[in-house]
Amino acid sequence: xxxxxxxxxxxxxxxxxxxxxxxxPFGRTCPFxxxxxxxxxxxxxxxxxxxxxxxxxxxxGYNNVRTVLADPxxxxxxxxxxxxxxxxxxxxxxxxxxxxxxxxxxxxxxxAKEFTPRRMAAMRPTIERIANxxxxxxxxxxxxxxxxxxxxxxxxxxxxxxxxxxPYDRHDFFQERTRAVLAAGSTPEQVGAAIxxxxxxxxxxxxxxxxxxxxxxVSLLVKHIESxxxxxxxxxxxxxxxxxxGHETTGNMxxxxxxxxxxxxxxxxxxxxxxxxxxxxxxxLLRHLDIIGSLPRTATEDLEVxxxxxxxxxxxxxxxxxxxxxxxxxxxxDRLDFHRDASRHLTFGHGIHTCLGAPLARLELQVxxxxxxxxxxxxxxxxxxxxxxxxxxxxxxxxxxxxxxWDRP
Numbered sequence: 001x002x003x004x005x006x007x008x009x010x011x012x013x014x015x016x017x018x019x020x021x022x023x024x025p026f027g028r029t030c031p032f033x034x035x036x037x038x039x040x041x042x043x044x045x046x047x048x049x050x051x052x053x054x055x056x057x058x059x060x061g062y063n064n065v066r067t068v069l070a071d072p073x074x075x076x077x078x079x080x081x082x083x084x085x086x087x088x089x090x091x092x093x094x095x096x097x098x099x100x101x102x103x104x105x106x107x108x109x110x111x112a113k114e115f116t117p118r119r120m121a122a123m124r125p126t127i128e129r130i131a132n133x134x135x136x137x138x139x140x141x142x143x144x145x146x147x148x149x150x151x152x153x154x155x156x157x158x159x160x161x162x163x164x165x166x167p168y169d170r171h172d173f174f175q176e177r178t179r180a181v182l183a184a185g186s187t188p189e190q191v192g193a194a195i196x197x198x199x200x201x202x203x204x205x206x207x208x209x210x211x212x213x214x215x216x217x218v219s220l221l222v223k224h225i226e227s228x229x230x231x232x233x234x235x236x237x238x239x240x241x242x243x244x245x246g247h248e249t250t251g252n253m254x255x256x257x258x259x260x261x262x263x264x265x266x267x268x269x270x271x272x273x274x275x276x277x278x279x280x281x282x283x284x285l286l287r288h289l290d291i292i293g294s295l296p297r298t299a300t301e302d303l304e305v306x307x308x309x310x311x312x313x314x315x316x317x318x319x320x321x322x323x324x325x326x327x328x329x330x331x332x333x334d335r336l337d338f339h340r341d342a343s344r345h346l347t348f349g350h351g352i353h354t355c356l357g358a359p360l361a362r363l364e365l366q367v368x369x370x371x372x373x374x375x376x377x378x379x380x381x382x383x384x385x386x387x388x389x390x391x392x393x394x395x396x397x398x399x400x401x402x403x404x405x406w407d408r409p
Contacts, residue, residue, distance in 0.1 A: 024049040024058060024317060025294060027392045031399065032260055032289065033334065034321045041322070046306045049317065051296075056315030058294075059305065062326035062346065065318045068305055070351035074297040074316070075100050092195060094237020097353055104352065110229060111238055112356065114220045120359040123163065127367045130158045135375050144382030144403040151372075152254035152402070153247070156364055160246030163360075164239055165216025166205065171247075174198060178244045185393070195240060202243070203236040217242075242357070249291065250361045252391065252398030254368055257285045259388060259402055261369070262381050264336050271338060272373055281338040282365045287345035288336050290321040291397040295349055320346035378407040 026035035038060060041047050045061030059065055068074060077100055092098065096107035134151045141150070157175065161168045177194035180186050186194075206222060210232075213219035218239055224230040230238075261268045271277055295318045299310050310316065323346045325333040330340065348355035355361070372379060381388075382403040389400045 021048045021050045021055060024051050024056075028390060028397065031256065031388065031390055032263070032336070034293075034319075034325060038319070038322045038325070044306075046308050051315060051317060054315055056317055057305075057308070057310060058317050058319060060319045060322035060326075061306075062323040062329045064305060065320060065323040065346055066350045068316070069295065069297070069318055069349065069353075071303070072101075073299055073301045073303055074351075075300045076297060076353065092199070092237055092240075093231070094234045094239070095241050096238065097241060101352065107230075107234070107238065108352075108356065110224055111221070114217055115356055117359040120363060123159065123360065124363060124367065126162060127155075127159055127364055128371070130155055130162075131368050131371050132375075135371060139376070143405040145405075146401045147258065147404045148251070148255045148399065148402050151368065152258070153251040155254065155368060156250035157247050159360070159364060160243055163217050163246075164243060165209065165214050165218045166202070166239075166243060170201070173201070174243055175247055178247045179394075181244060195244075198240045198243065199233075199236050202239045203232055206232050206235050206239070245357060246360075248396055250364050252291050252396050253286070253289070253361070253365060255402050256289050256291060256398045257282075257365065257369065258372070258404075259381075259385075259399055260285060260289060260336065262379070262404075263385055267336055267338050268373075271369075272377070275370060275373070277338050278366050278370050279362075280340075280342070282362055282369070283342040283345065284336060284338050284340060285365070286347045286362075287324045287330070287342040289397075290324050290345070290347045292347060292349075293321045293397060294319045295353075320349065376406045379404055380406065 022037060026037050028035055041058070041060050045059060045064045047058045047060070049056060049058040059068060076098055094107065096104050096111070099107070131151070134155060138145050138147070138150050153175070154171070157171045158168055160166075161171060161174075166174075177198050180194035181191050202218075206218060206225075209216075209219045209222045210225065213222055218235065221230065221235045221238060225232060225235060261271070267281070271281055297316050297318065299312055299314050299316065302312050303310050324330070327333050329344065330342070348358040348361075382405040388402065391398045391400060
């Protein structure tokens with residue numbers, strides 16, 4: 001699951017109301033449901049909002065989100081984003097997700113050749129080994145155990161480090177800088193410094209891989225330096241983005257999804273009874289929870305949406321979480337239902353910027369939930385659900401801690 005510094009998402013209502021428009025983004029009061037403010041938009045897929053001092057349009061309807069996200073007149077440039085220079089030009093080489101075509105397409109095409117679903121599927125034994133090792137340590141620990149620190153965060157960190165060929169002993173360094181990038185209160189200077197630290201480290205690693213390549217993603221990307229398609233800084237930037245995206249997004253989803261499973265005991269019981277439901281259950285959890293929440297774009301031309309004129313240069317916020325709850329697409333959308341086909345959800349975005357890491361995220365979620373239910377069948381919360389603190393202070397939604405306990409033999 002991926003995000004960028006441009007993807008300001010769920011958090012508290014930090015923007016101030018200007019011009020009578022509601023402040024966006026909306027914070028969650030319930031961990032498993034969007035803010036109630038969306039209900040006032042149910043009959044109107046387009047609303048004017050104030051996004052941290054900038055007026056813009058909030059798009060909430062499923063079909064409009066899909067259609068307009070795929071519109072070539074939507075740009076990721078011009079968004080107030082620390083990955084860009086003051087003139088709006090791209091400032092971080094390799095951050096293809098923050099680029100428009102043709103630069104975006106050229107870099108994504110190169111990475112997609114090495115980041116294939118088949119290669120991701122081949123990671124299953126590695127993911128299972130890592131998850132089992134972490135669960136072994138959990139079972140040796142005294143209760144309660146915070147499963148966020150014990151499993152949810154280290155698993156995707158270990159996986160992405162192994163995939164890229166990055167030493168895991170630097171994971172604290174990467175996590176600290178990733179959290180600085182994603183923290184809602186970080187200044188552009190702090191975000192830029194954090195990205196720069198990781199870029200510098202990975203640029204050095206790229207030069208090492210040039211001399212001593214391995215069977216990892218960075219080494220494979222190094223071949224494109226030799227062919228002249230990429231420079232060292234491009235590979236370092238692409239690797240930095242993948243490393244940062246791989247650390248936090250899946251980790252937050254593992255934690256929040258497990259919280260949802262433990263609180264929806266009827267669905268959990270069905271999953272225990274029929275483990276073959278797991279892939280479908282993961283899609284439904286992704287739809288139901290949607291930790292990213294919204295995606296920003298700017299219009300490069302005048303256009304019309306739902307009869308409303310959008311002027312060139314105006315900001316649009318696409319609410320994937322609201323689109324995922326659209327009753328015209330998903331029956332009883334507020335109900336968690338592992339028997340529905342939720343594969344059309346918008347959580348990984350849509351269009352040319354659809355999350356490249358979606359196959360890996362899906363696989364990690366399927367593996368970790370399956371192994372937890374199999375190996376710790378009596379798993380349960382160690383505190384009341386109301387005591388779980390939500391990440392309303394971050395750009396990626398989740399929980400800060402999730403203390404769990406179980407019955408020992």
